[in-house]
Structure formats: structure tokens, C-alpha cells
Amino acid sequence: MIPWLTIAIALPAIGAVLIWALPRVKTPVGERAASVAATAEGGGGTATAVRAPTAVGGAASAENVKRITLGFSLATLLVLVGMTLRFDLSNAGSLQFVEEYPWIPRFGVHYAVGVDGIALTLILMSAILVPLVVLAAWREHDDREDGGRGYFALILALEAMMIGVFAATDVFLFYVFFEAMLIPVYFMIGRYGRGDDRAKAAVKFLLYSLAGGLIMLVAVIGVFVHGGTFLWADLVGANGALAALDPSTARWLFLGFFIAFAIKAPMWPVHTWLPQAAGASRPGTAVLLVGVLDKVGTYGMLRYCMELFPDAVEVFVWPVVALSLVSIVYGAVLAIGQSDMMRLVAYTSISHFGFITLGIFALTPQSQTGAALYMVNHGFATGALFLVVGLLIARRGSSRIEDFSGVRNVAPKLAGVFLVTGLAGLALPGLAPFISEFLVFVGVYAFNPVPAVIAVIGVVLAALYILWMYQRTMTGPTAESVSGFTDLSARESWVVGPLLALIIVFGLYPQPLLDAIEPAAERTVVVTTVDSAEEGGAE
Template sequence: MNWLLILLLVPAIGAVVVALLPKNSPELAKQVALGFSIATLVLVIAMALQFDAQSTEPFQFVTSTPWIESFGISFALGVDGIALVLVAMAAILVPVVILAGWNEADHSDAPTKGYFALMLALEVCMIGVFSAIDVFLFYVFFEAMLIPVYFLIGRYGGARRSYAAVKFLIVSLFGGLFMLASLIGLYVVSQREFGAGTFDFGALTQLGMDSTTQRMLFLGFFFAFAVKAPLWPVHTWLPDAATEAQPGSAVLLVGVLDKVGTFGMLRYCLQIFPEASQFYTPLIIVMSLIGIIYGALLAIGQTDIKRLIAYTSISHFGFITLGIFVLTSQGQSGSTLYMVNHGFSTAALFLVAGFLMSRRGSKLVDDYGGVHKVAPLLAGFFLIAGLSSLALPGMSSFVSEFLVLVGTYVRYPLVAVIATTGIILASLYILWLYQRTMTGPLKPGCEDIKDLTGREVVAVAPLVALIIGLGVFPAPALDVINPAVDQTLAVVGVGDPPVGVTADCDFADGCREEGEGQ
């Protein structure tokens, strides 16, 4: 049986099993959910070990079953390096989040087991959305994801949860409809070109659309992804959703779900609409730059810790989109790595902040001060997570942010210079947050804050290990990502500018020839 199918089945079975457990044994539900998520993680690791980074095949572990033959839809799964690292990230984050959010659902009106069943259901959708290689199947997972997230926020969230959940759902649905329209358009074009319509991703990249069609269809996809990512100016749902969600769901929302947007840009926008992508590049770069700086500035001004973290993410998503659309191999490798790193560092930030907030019962920055005196471990983890978020050298984010900026600089020096201010602002919002909450005299009300428990340390420690590990030695991830990025650029038909690193020259030349050939 195919690896990816098993990967979808295990959490799916887990979700059903957890949902069927008796209501009055919440601990059992948590343990079973954790078991299933760890089993999924083990499977992902086993699969990743068999992944051949040097393979010339576009996708590995491919399985394909006809689904609706009349419309050329098949249930096709497969991963390239980019999808693999994202699947791995999702699989790592789910057990971490379950462990860290052990008590998150205890005080909710809704049954505790539901929270964990939804998390596993969300894991199914996340693995599915990254590993679908049929565009229609991708769309189905893309939309299906909304349902568990809606309930995670709407049933288990904070005071304004229903407002935030509805806003999230409506905005996402709205974006999805545009994508659906483009999807139908794409099918029609393929029907005209190949005789029979298809949704097969590989076939769709071979389409020779005229530029008007490409530009129209591109917009439908891009809009849906920009909403999901979220990119300025369609980001407004994220701060609400992330603030109202429990820290655990916020991690999955910001850390994984939003990556679907940037992943979609990289996979679908660029490769199916190469000409249109280049046409819109200036616009998207400007949007990304605004996002980087606007997100950072707003993060500085926030008084609510979770809201602050949400705005830092908007800034980071600006970097990711920038790296994707500068169309250089460093930029895209950086962006892909950034997606993973951002997932881990935001997870660490949200979770540690969540531990902090659950102890004091307040979300406001002003209510905290001098916490490191009473909870040194918590403060230490918070600092590491923060430093990773501001991309300190030695942390994994540094590698990716650096790659994105280098990749930008070789093509658009000025853009790179402007984007760099985002780094400076990042140190401002993180260090100032740390200073206000953790250092200084102990604020009244903070005396009773207890340090992290063993469970919490176990939950966050793997993230910190990954953050530092990938910061010092990013090669394993980059080795998997790079061939996929090269392939993406080859499909787009763009090579790196000639000033690139010598080692890349061969590829760049080969690539340019291919680009000219088209």
C-alpha cells in the first residue's frame, strides 16, 4: 500500500476513534489522539527516509486512482521535496500541539474529545493538501480544511470565538470560490488542448495558454492563496482567528494552514501559469514588502500577546511570498525552508505564550513583568522562540531569511534593502515583548506563575531542538528542497541571474536554455 494513503488513513482512523470514545474519559481521548499523531509522525519519518532527493521524477510515492473519469479527476497523491518537508512539519507539529494543549479543551462547553478528534481530522486535510497532485483533489482538501478549523476556533476558542470563526470561514470561502472558477477555466483549457480535460498537475504544467487566459486564471488561484497565506491587504482575518483560537489551534492555523497559501503559490501559481506569474511579479513583490513592514509595525504596537504573534506572522509571510516571486533558486529554497522554520518558531512562540497566559489568565502584555524570576525555564524557552522569530544567526530562521534576501538581492537589490528593515523591526517587536514581560521588577499578579511542567518541556523541547538543529545544519532539509525548487524554476522557465554562486552556474545555464527554448 502506498505511503501517502497510509498517512491519510492513520490520522483519519484516529479522528474517528477519538470521536467515538466515551465523553466522560477526556484523558483517554487525549492519550489515544497523541498515540495516533505519534504513529503518523513515525510513518512520515519512515517515508522521508525512503525519499530519494536525487531522483529525476517530479513526484515520489505516487499513487493514482481514477475518481470521476468523466471530468479527468483522479485521486492522485505524490510528494516532491517541498511537499515532503511541509508534510513532515505538519506531522511534527500535531503531536507537539496535542501534548502542549493537553488541558486546552478542559474548560470548554464542548466535549474534550472533540478538540482532539478535530485536530486529527485537520491533520488528514493538511497531509492531503500538501500531497495531492491532482488539482481538483487539492481544491477539495483546501476547502475541507476549513471545517475542522472552523470548529476548533468556533467551539473551543476565546470570548469572541464565533465572530472570529465566522470571519475566517467567510473570507476563506470567498477566496476559494475564485479558485474554483479558475479551476473550471483550467479544465476547459486542458479540454481544448488535450482533447479530454484533465486535472492532473503534471499535464496542466504542459498547457500552452495564451497570456490573457493565463493572467485571468492566475488571479483566481492567487487570490485564494493570498487570503490563505495571508498577504496584505487580505490578512485581516488572521489576527482575529489566531487570537481567539486556543494556542494549540493557533499553531496549526498559522503554522501549517497558512503555509498552504504560500505552498499553493509555489506549486500551482508559478508552475501552471509561468508567464502570468512573471507578469504579476512587481505587484506581488510590492504587496509582500508592504506586508513585511506593515505586519512588523503593527506587531510592535500590539498589547495582546497572541495578536502580536499573529502580526509577526504577517510580516514573515511577506518574506516567504517575496522569496517565491523573485524567481531565484536561493529565494525559493529560502522560502520553502522559511515555511518550515516559521512553522516551528511560531509554534514555539504561541505555545510558550499559551503556557504563560494560562498561568496568569491574561492576554495583555502589560499584565506581565519580571516573569523570568519566578519561571526561568519558561522565560528561557520564550527567549529562544523569540530569537528564532527574529532570525538570529544560529537559529533556523536565519538561514531561510538570509537565503530569501540573497535571492532577492541578485535580482532586485532595492527590494532586498527595503525588506531588510523587516529584520530590524523584528528585533524590536520580539525583544521589546521579552523585555516587558520577562525582565524588570516582578509585576503584581505574576508572583504565582509556576515554571514549566515536565509535559510542557517535553512538548516544546523538540521544537527548540529543531530550531537550533536546522539553524546550525540546514543541509538535510535543503538537500530535499533544492531539487524540487530547481524543478519549479525549470517549469517556470526562469534561470538565476548570472551573478549567482558558481556552484549554481551549471544549473542556471541549463535552465536558461530551456527557458529560451519554450
């Protein structure tokens, strides 16, 4: 049997090591300055401007690093596409491509991986986003001494961990990937980010995540103490090792996992690290941070909170629903008041994640299917929006909304792409996020009409912040500072084109994603409701 998942994890990890092992070739300061000057003269920092040549070997080294990164990311995507073609959709609710090897036998730790339909779609989403992020960052670090060598190595290292965290079927292995992801993201923000506050933003991100991780570690240890194993398949179900867990203990262990996932998601009130981190990030970093890493939190709620502690879920349903509603409205209201595009998109994501957690804890097949589908579609839509904002920042050298006006007059293609990605963010019918949001509303209404009605406020506010941002930046008289903007280049079209295609295709025909996701979501609902019913009967 081909170890598909191990190959997919190993490929980007090997690429990251290879990049770090390449000889360091520094670009002389004077020539880096010339490169920056050439960029500035090309129209407000245009990403496609002609750059001055660097030192002999310097440019070649930087270009080789980019090509290696792109090559390994595309190879990883091809491996996962090959694996997907062999995925049995008729059995999408069960784990497939399972690998299990003893890792630390004395403590019952295994290297165990496998995917169901939800994990598969999230892994594929991650693998699609990574090469696009590499292309988007192709010229971002040309003014650095190392040409962005470290940044591209960190991208590949992070990709390996993202695949690993979604594929892990050993609770301890999941925790290792969950915590290890913090390291590359910390440096991607703190060292390669934007603005003077990037170090502070990176530290805040790290501290919040570490705090949640430490709480989760206590719960992971508790799972082993009471279950005798870390293997997810042996822990879940009516005959699983945690089936006879004391209700009080189950609730505390549930909280240990949930708090860590709520911070990662992020949910109100543990969300404050995200706007600052996204605002200080390069657009590509923000794509991976919000588009993929935050999904680990909501995925963890589905995979671990729901299925490991089904008896405890019923106790926390309404508190989590309330927090989700606050996140939806709070994130949307704060987005309206933002003057920075990166922070605005970050706040919209807090609102979107509120819809996802609301769908998860409504405990209906439609809501959980919609929530899982929302994770994937949000990754594509918000990833595209961050990338388009990044193209604007590269041209203007600023992310402030007030620094743009009339971009549509000089770069109509760029403005058109910005409009489509914005409309996807507000879940316009015909675009991928719409069906996700619709399923969440249907499932939540079946659970209880009141939360569904309150959540509609978030939909209304989404139209306000998206259309307001588009109007302020793209329409009106052309500001002098944007008059020299160029339209989309060939490379930039390859950055946003695939995501636009996916947003439209899955908006018109979401069935392939639903075929993979729905059986796994229904399994989660059945496990939760059946176990809760059995507990009620026993009482």
C-alpha cells in the same frame, strides 16, 4: 508498493472517527466547577495544577480521548518518518510515492498523491507539530462538559487534510482538501476558542477563505476546460496540456489561484482575518493555523501559480513584490503596537509571509529555496512561540502584555525558552529561520537590490517587537499576579523541547532540509524562466 501517503492521510482520519464514535460521558457541572477552582488555586491558572476528580468514567473518558489522539498523531508521524527514510534525495525535484486512482472518471478527477522535496518537508513539519499541540492542549479543556472530545477529534481531522493538501497531485483533489480544512478550523476557533469574539473571528475566517475558494474554483474549472485534465503532472511543462494556453486566459487563471492563496497566506491587504482569528484561538489552534494552514497559500503559489502558468508569472512579478514589501513592513509595524501577545505573534507572521512571497516571486534559485525553507522553519519557530505564549496564558489567564512582569524571577526556564523562541522569530544567526531569511535576501538582491534593501526594514523592526515583548513580560519587578507562577513541568518541556531542538539543529546544520528542498525549487525556477523566455522569443 506501500501506499505511504494514503496511510498517513487515513490514520488521523480514522482516529477522528473513532473519537467521535466513543460513548459520550458528561462531567457533572458541580465537579467541573471544582476542577476549575482547583486549577485557579494552583497559581493563576497553572496548566500543571492538580485538578479535582470528575465523575466516575468522566475523567477516564477524557483521558482516553487524549491518549487516542496522541497515539494516532504519533503513529502518523512514524509512518511519515518511515516514508522519509525511503525518499530518494538524489531525485528530490521529482514526485515520489505517487499513487493515482480514478475517482470521478466522468469528469477526469483522480485520487492522485505524491511528494517532492518541498511537499515532503511541509508534511513532516505538520506531523511534528500535531502531537505537540495535543500535549499542549492536554489540560485546556478539562473544564468543558465533553473534556475537549470534539476539539481533539477536530485536530486529527485537520491533520488528515493538511497532509492531503500538500500531497495532492490532482488539482481538483487539492481544491477539495483546500476547502475542507476550513471546517475543523472554524469549529476549533468558534466553539473551542478564547474570548467573547471567537464566534465573530471564526465567521470572518470562514468568509474570507470561502471567498478565495470560490474564486479559485472558477480557475480550477478553467484549468480543466483548457487542459482537459486535473492531473498536475499532465498539465505542467513545455509539453503539458496548458503549454499552448492563450496568454490572456493564463493571466486570468493565474489570478484566480493567486487571490485564493494570498488570502490563505495571508498577504496585505487580504490579511485582516488572521490577527482576529489568532487572537481568538487557543494557542494550539494558532500553531496549526499560522504554522501549517497559512503555508498552504505560499505552497500553492510555488506549486500551482508558478508551474501551471509560468507565462503569466512575469506579468505579475513586480505587483506581487510590491505587496510582499508592504506586508513585511506593515506586519512588523503593527506588531510593535500590539498589547495582546497572540495578536502580536499573528502580525509578525504577516511580516514573515511577506518574506516568503518575496522570495517566491524574485524567481531566483536562492530566493525560492529560501522561501520554501522559510515555510518549514517559520512553522517550527512561530509554533514554538505560540506554544510558549500559551503556557503564559494558562498561568495568568490573560494574554495582555501589561498583565505580566518579572516572570524570569519566578520561572527562569520558561523565560529562557521564551527568549530563544523570540530570537528565532527575529532570525538570529545560529537559529533555523536565519538561513531561510539569508537565502531570500541573497536571491532577492540578485533579482533587484531595491526590494532587498526595503525588506531589511522588516528585520530591524522584528528586533524591536520581539525584544520589547520579552522585556515587558519577563524582566523588571515581579508583579503580584505572576508571583505564584510555576516553572516548566515535564509535560510542558516535552511540548517545547522538540521544537527548540529542531530550531537549533537546523540553524547550525540546515543541509538535510536544503538537500530536499533545493532541487524542487530549482525545477520551479527553470520551468518559469524557460517558458517565459520561449514566450518572449515567440513574440
